[in-house]
Amino acid sequence: MRIAPFEGSEAEHGNVQHIGFAGVDAGSLLWCDFCRDKVLFDSIGVDAVIYFRQFSLGTPAQLREFLLLKALVLQLLLIFALGALLLNILPVLLALLLFFFLTRKIGFSCSLVGIVLIFFAVVDRVKVSMRQEPLLPTDLTLAKEVIAILKTFPVYQLVLLGVMLIVFAVLPVCSFLKSKAIALPPLPRILGLVLVLACGFGANHLWYANQALYDSYPTVDNPYFQVNQYNTRGMIYSFLHQFNIMQVKAPEGYTAADIRTLEDTDWTPSVSTEKRPHIIMIMGEAFSDLSENEHLDFTGYRDPMKNWKEICAEEGTISGHIVVPNFGGGTSNTEYDVLTGCATRYLGSSLPSYSFIHSDFDGMPRQLQKLGYETLSIHPGYAWFYNRQNVYPDLGFAASYFLEDSFDLATQGYGGYVNEMATMDKIIETLDTHIKETDTPLFSFTVTIQNHGPYEKKYGTLEQNFSSDIDLNETQTDLLTQYFQGIGDADEQIGRLKEYAEGSDEPIVLVYFGDHLPGFSNGMEFFDLLDYPIDANGSPEEQLAVYETPYLIWQNESAKALENTKTAAEIGLPEDGLISSQFLGSAVLELFLSDYESPLQHENNQLRRELPVCAKNIYVDANGTYKTEISEEQQKTLQRLINWQYYKLFDEKNP
Numbered sequence: 001m002r003i004a005p006f007e008g009s010e011a012e013h014g015n016v017q018h019i020g021f022a023g024v025d026a027g028s029l030l031w032c033d034f035c036r037d038k039v040l041f042d043s044i045g046v047d048a049v050i051y052f053r054q055f056s057l058g059t060p061a062q063l064r065e066f067l068l069l070k071a072l073v074l075q076l077l078l079i080f081a082l083g084a085l086l087l088n089i090l091p092v093l094l095a096l097l098l099f100f101f102l103t104r105k106i107g108f109s110c111s112l113v114g115i116v117l118i119f120f121a122v123v124d125r126v127k128v129s130m131r132q133e134p135l136l137p138t139d140l141t142l143a144k145e146v147i148a149i150l151k152t153f154p155v156y157q158l159v160l161l162g163v164m165l166i167v168f169a170v171l172p173v174c175s176f177l178k179s180k181a182i183a184l185p186p187l188p189r190i191l192g193l194v195l196v197l198a199c200g201f202g203a204n205h206l207w208y209a210n211q212a213l214y215d216s217y218p219t220v221d222n223p224y225f226q227v228n229q230y231n232t233r234g235m236i237y238s239f240l241h242q243f244n245i246m247q248v249k250a251p252e253g254y255t256a257a258d259i260r261t262l263e264d265t266d267w268t269p270s271v272s273t274e275k276r277p278h279i280i281m282i283m284g285e286a287f288s289d290l291s292e293n294e295h296l297d298f299t300g301y302r303d304p305m306k307n308w309k310e311i312c313a314e315e316g317t318i319s320g321h322i323v324v325p326n327f328g329g330g331t332s333n334t335e336y337d338v339l340t341g342c343a344t345r346y347l348g349s350s351l352p353s354y355s356f357i358h359s360d361f362d363g364m365p366r367q368l369q370k371l372g373y374e375t376l377s378i379h380p381g382y383a384w385f386y387n388r389q390n391v392y393p394d395l396g397f398a399a400s401y402f403l404e405d406s407f408d409l410a411t412q413g414y415g416g417y418v419n420e421m422a423t424m425d426k427i428i429e430t431l432d433t434h435i436k437e438t439d440t441p442l443f444s445f446t447v448t449i450q451n452h453g454p455y456e457k458k459y460g461t462l463e464q465n466f467s468s469d470i471d472l473n474e475t476q477t478d479l480l481t482q483y484f485q486g487i488g489d490a491d492e493q494i495g496r497l498k499e500y501a502e503g504s505d506e507p508i509v510l511v512y513f514g515d516h517l518p519g520f521s522n523g524m525e526f527f528d529l530l531d532y533p534i535d536a537n538g539s540p541e542e543q544l545a546v547y548e549t550p551y552l553i554w555q556n557e558s559a560k561a562l563e564n565t566k567t568a569a570e571i572g573l574p575e576d577g578l579i580s581s582q583f584l585g586s587a588v589l590e591l592f593l594s595d596y597e598s599p600l601q602h603e604n605n606q607l608r609r610e611l612p613v614c615a616k617n618i619y620v621d622a623n624g625t626y627k628t629e630i631s632e633e634q635q636k637t638l639q640r641l642i643n644w645q646y647y648k649l650f651d652e653k654n655p
Contacts, residue, residue, distance in 0.1 A: 084217060087207060088234035092117065094200050101192040107179035112172045117236075119168055124235055129523040133327065134230040136350045137243040208237070209244035220537075228537065248349045248356060248650070251643050259647035262599055262640070276371065276441040277507035277559040277592055280431060280497070283335060284490050285451045287514030289550045291484065295530045297467045304465070304488035307495030311554055318553040318568045318591075320577015322584050323613050325353075327536075327546050328453075328519020332386035334549075335447065335515070337581035339363045339395055341604045342645040345616045354391045356649045364585040366396030367598050368443045374398060374434060378426050378446040380407045380418030397445070401426060415458040415486065417449045424493040428500055435506050451486035453519055458482045470529060479520055498554065507559035511588055514549030540618045540626040547615070551577075551584060553591065564594045572609035576624060580615065583608040600644055607637050614638055 092113060099109035124135040207213055219232040230238045290296075291304050303309070312319040325333040325344040333344040336353035340363040344353040360366065365375045376399040383389035383402040392400045403409065403418065412422035427446055434442045462481050465488070472480070494512060501508040517534075520526055527534045535542040559565060571590045573579070579587065586604040589596040596602075611634060613620035619627045630638070 084234055084237065087237040089236075090203060091200075091236055091240060094196055094203075097192065097196045098200075101184075101189050101196065103176070104181040104184050104189070105176065105179035106182065108172065108176040111175035115168050115172055120239075121235065122164075124230070128227055129521060133329070134226050134235070135239065136226075137239065137246060204240070204244065208240040211245070214238075214241050242350050246349055246351050248347050248646065250646055250650075251639065253639075254643045254646060256647055256651040259644055259651070262603070262644065263647075263652075274562060274564055275507065276373070277509045277555065277562060277565075278431065278435075278442045278444075279368070279373075279509045279511065279588065279592070280427065280442075280444045280446075280501075281338075281511040281588070282427070282446045282448065282497075283331075283338070283513055283515050285331065285448045285515060286453065286483075286518040287448075287451065287487065287490060287512075287549065288517050290480075290518070290526075290532075291466075291487070293530050293532065295468050295470050296480075297469075298465075299467070301465045301467075302488060304484040305491050307491045307498070308550070308552070311494070311498060312552055314554070316555065316560060318573065318577065320551060320574075320579065321548040322513055322551050322579055322581040323544055323547050323615050324514075324516050324549055324581045325547070326516050328516060331447065331515045332388075334513075334581055338513070338585045339365060339445070340645075340648070341582055341586050341598070341601050342641075342648065343580065343582040343614070346642045346645060352386055354386050354388070357391050357394050359394060359653045361395050361648060362598060362600070362652075363395050364589065364601075365443060365445070367589065367596055367601065368441075368593075369396050369398070371593060371596065373441050373443045374438065375443045376400065376430060376445075378406075378423065378430070378444065379403075379449070380412075380423050380426075381447070381449045401430070414450055414489075415482075417452055420448060420450045420486075420489040420493045423448050423450070424496055427497065431500075431508075435504070447515075448490065451483070451490060451518075454521055455479050455482040455486075455518070456521060459485055468530075472529075476522070476526070476529070479522070480526065483518055483520075501554075501556045504556065505558055507562055508556050509559050509588070509592055510554045511551070511584075513551035513584065516549060517546070540628065544613065544615060544618055544620075544626075548578070553588065555592075559592070562592070564592060566591050566594075571605065572622070574612045574620075574622060574624060578620060578624075579608060579612045582614075583612065600641075600648070603637075603641060603644070607634075607641060610634060611638070 095113045095116075096109050099112055100106060103109065120135060123139075127133060127135055127139075214233070214237075217233045219228040226238075233241075289305060289308075291298065298304070311317055322334075322338075324330075325337060330344075330352070332352050332354045336342065336357075337344055340361060342353075342363075347353055347356070349356075365377075369375055375397045377388075377392045377397040378401045379385075379388060380403050383400070383404055389400070389402070401407075406426060407418045407422060409418060412418050414420075423446065427444060431442060431444060434440075456475075456479065459482055462478070462485055464477055464481050465484050466480065494510075497510060501510060524534065526532075532545070533542050534545045536546050537543075555565070568577075568591075571587060573587060583604060586601045587608065589601055590605050607614070609622060611619050611621055611630065617628065619630050621627060
């Protein structure tokens, strides 16, 4: 929040130069220096600074007026800062009292709570650096996923983590053994426990679950960027608030009856009897076009996106970028957007969007089933990861191939995960078998995994595979080398699949896209160092760029010959190819199938023509204009789709 200048009603030169809030997680500090007209307040991730410029006032009355105004501003700011401070300290105090009344040991209670806070703070910082996302309560529900990812970390990192965990475990135990219990009768202990729990439940209901109160605390720069929210409002307060909003609430004004009416709308053209193309859709792990940078040169090296660029340059290829829900992770959210035509961004929950699919969902796979397609999914990772083993059948996949039943990490692993070649082997094998055994079209959806981070020495010692006009240190050079190795492997397999499709008489469509940008251990360092126009607190263009990944839609000659095939212009895709991820699946259906069956997908495509990008706080219209506000009619259409998403997830099976 900035106020400058602020002119008093009678003051000649009195003004406030700067009122600002910024996250400084360095501890707790209260510093008031009225002589120098400055107040600094820092409270567990919340700091406020008021700085008054030098001024000159002509009369004693004007001086008194200005000083009163200054005192009022200071008082209001301190109230604000103290409120945030208390909201961050109160849970700590209640936790201390809780363990004290349970154990009667002050030293143990302090050490245990302190260790937990330090652990959470470290995990939060690590996650922010790698994914530009703070620690969320939902991370606690992904223990199996976290353990699986940790297995891929370098040995030295695992050793450091192990040592830290041992220290964190030993200190409370030692403290418990050495601390003396304070004599406290049973009745006061019970009353104390009851009082602590009552205060906790009351505070949670009144403050931590209060969305209006949380939103009343302004943030520095982009208020929609969760890291800014945590830094400004404090990690503890923000974490507990996120805990309260994990469950999705019905949108304001939502009624299931309205959506049922839309579901019953008969708009679909008559079913075509023409041969349908096989659709091979692949989501590449951390696949991005970082190689497209003026500071990087691949002369004398293999361009890691050589095949990709050649395919995109071909006549008839549709390419561009999709705006995905996450940076550096959250793979399943991008899957959800593309396959359902719904948007994770509008769920209003920090839980993975797949968490809310518990029954048949009429998304892209099930729609294709209704049109006679065989549907299958391939993922060379564990079936339980993001609960894909249950979600995929609900989405309409008749068969699924996972690590447990279709891959061998011991012989097919590279960099800690199943390699791109083995994944492509399975894609081509299933497609080839299907073509030989049946006349029905195939929809195959694959999520690759080789290029999953972390990237430190991921493939061991590699020779540098690029040059740069920027002086990169050894660590920076190696991280980019490791990443480009994975992208290059993926690119080789893209070329291999294209070659297979070109040699087939069957109509085949290839759709390839990235799930999110890579989350390096050095955070946004590379993006800043190499001048990528990526900034979560920058212009609307820079904010969206944080979430943009490339995509392409290619078809062989047999697919081009089908009468139902449309062009990008015919379905209203923007010239720059920039669309939200929830529009990609709908666009593919409209491109190649004139009789797809979902009213939701139809509505999706209509909105895409007007607003190719809907990113909650940033929009891009059909002319490529970036906006922070949209028309009332566009807002109504968007809200209808938001309501539709809620209906599909929670009310469709409960008439």
